Amino acid sequence: MSLADTQYLQIIENILDHGYYANNRTGIATYKLPHQVMQFNLAEEFPILTTKFVAFKTAIKELLWIWQLQSNDVRQLQAMNVKVWDEWMREDGTIGKAYGYQIAKYKQLDNLLDMLQKDPQSRRMIVTLWNIEDLPDMTLQPCAYETLWDVTDGRLNCMLIQRSGDMGLGVPFNTAQYAALVHMIAQVSGLQAGQFTHVINNAHIYENHVEALRTQLERKHEALEAPVLRLNPEIKNFYDFTPEDITLEGYEHLGKLSMTVAV
Template sequence: MSLADTQYLNIVENILNNGIYGQNRTGVATYKLPQQIMQFDLQQEFPILTTKFVAFKTAIKELLWIWQMQSNDVRKLQDMNVRVWDEWMREDGTIGKAYGYQIAKYKQLDNLIRTIKEDPDSRRMIVTLWNIEDLSDMALQPCAYETLWDVGDGYLNCMLVQRSGDMGLGIPFNTAQYAALVHMIAHVTGLKPGKFTHVINNAHIYENHIEQLREQLERRNQALPAPTIHINRDVTDFYDFKPEDITLEGYEHLGKLAMTVAV
């Protein structure tokens, strides 16, 4: 079975059994545990759940919106038939100074790729979306807010730090999304994808997701092998990637589990 299923479902089960009950800004109560960690060797397999469907194509489109387009304009996502940010769209069509805006503001992607190529031993390869001076002008302050990068022995490693993680909806999406990002950046910098570590400071389950996640836990013994990711080898510049250049081969899953996002 997929290692993503194993690690993810262990955290879900732990939260359901031992989580702390409490309220939050959304008005939908959660059970939570602090500082949950998943780690994957991307040479071994690609981390995407098989015990439920994860919208990989949507995840890639949002990833490109943030990291390649470096945009805060929700209408660009809607043009790609992606609606994940509709609930936070302001009257001007944006989410304020959030996400892609912060990558563009400081040319963070360009700096990261240049450092990986020119100074791979650097211990300062960090991309952060948590800009204190701009937090008040963000429709939603970033959840998956920081990546830390490392190069060693020809491998590119990445740690994603997430301040808040909705285990039902957000975490499966973000894990697959940022694992794909490691593959993409490794490809354009001439490296192999290495370790991907996902750190979730506040890992929580919303009350209205419990039934669906218990159903997913019941699927544990039916989990399937992980698929294989394919990156278009003809793309050499990150800014040339298109959604169809990043695909999964052999992605089989046990079906969708519908959940409502807490806004």
């Protein structure tokens, strides 16, 4: 059974059994628990759910849009047949000064890659999308907003901090894409992927997702083995990755579960 399913479904069960019920800005009430954590050894397993389908290729395209293209232009995503940001697109085609814009603004990825080469024992390897000055000019302030990086014994470790986590839709997507990011950055830095920790400050389940997630919980004992992530070994520069260079081998799942995104 995939460790992603084990850890994720435990959080889902805890929220449904013990979560605090409250309203929020979206108008759709949630059940929530603070400070939920999942942790994976990426050398042993790739964390993606098997108890429901996770759109891995879509997740990878969004990841490259943020980290490689360092873009805030939704039209670039639409050109890749990805529509996950359509609800937040402004008339100018952008999401304001959010996500990839902040990586580009301060050359944060380039700085991280440089530190991994020149000072891998630095304790200051942080990429943050939470720029207080620019927050008012974002159509959605970043949810998965910060990564902290560490190199130990030739392995690249990463902690992803998420201020707000839609457990039904967003979190499975974010876990898979950031685990892939660790593998990608490790490869181009001459390292192995190590520990990946996903911290969610406000882990919530929207009221209209409860039925689908209860169905997923019923699949718990049918969970399958985790797939294997394959990267094109020829890629030595992060900016050379394409979606075709990042694949899952043996990804089997128990089918889609329909949930509506809360805007």
